[in-house]
Amino acid sequence: MNLIIIGPPGSGKGVQSSLISKYFKIAHISPGEILREEFEKKTKLGIQAEKYWRNGNLVPDEMILKIVKKRLKQKDCKKGFILDGFPRTLNEAQKFLRFSKLNKVVLLDIPDKISIKRITGRRECSKCDAIYSPEIPSKKKGICNKCNGKLYQREDDSPKVVKNRLKIYHKSINPILNFFQHQKLLVEVNGSGNIENVFKRIKERLR
Ligand code: AMP
16 A cells, blocks of 8 residues: 655644554655654754755755655565655656555645644644644643653744745645546545544545
């Protein structure tokens, strides 16, 4: 089962990818997460890419394609994978299909208003990476329910950067959707509502 999930920032791609990954026992791959980890480790790639993502701009295709290609060679991808937040350009989509098979592309759609509200209110745990949103806040403000770790806001989740991320998303998404639709791979899922309901919708569409 080789899957892709795309959608605007805040559509719930990360949360739904984790559920899909557990349910189908496939690897969860988020190039955005890999970029943040590389930056934390201060690798050359991590430092180069940070210049782009910090302001909400896309990281160059070739850099992302290299990361994805390398990651797909790892053992845990043998049974399949869910790619979260990739591709973000038509070029990435076209080049990806030259080196990988693909079963379905899930488009998780939500209105911009919800996107902005979710993202600017999103907080991540610095210890265990748990994610909280205005819809599911932590019990104690700024503290993780699971491990008592300190919560922080992602650098690119500020209102100004989110608006730029959304602008870029709308500018680039249509050719990608047309491409996957043409390949008969695209399924559209409404991303509004609670996590369980959205996951149910996804499972129905993947059957
Ligand atoms: P994400 O965690 O998926 O929201 O990604 C965070 C940031 O990483 C994005 O705003 C982009 O700057 C960069 N990024 C992640 N995936 C891609 C991609 N497929 N192509 C280009 N840039 C990406």
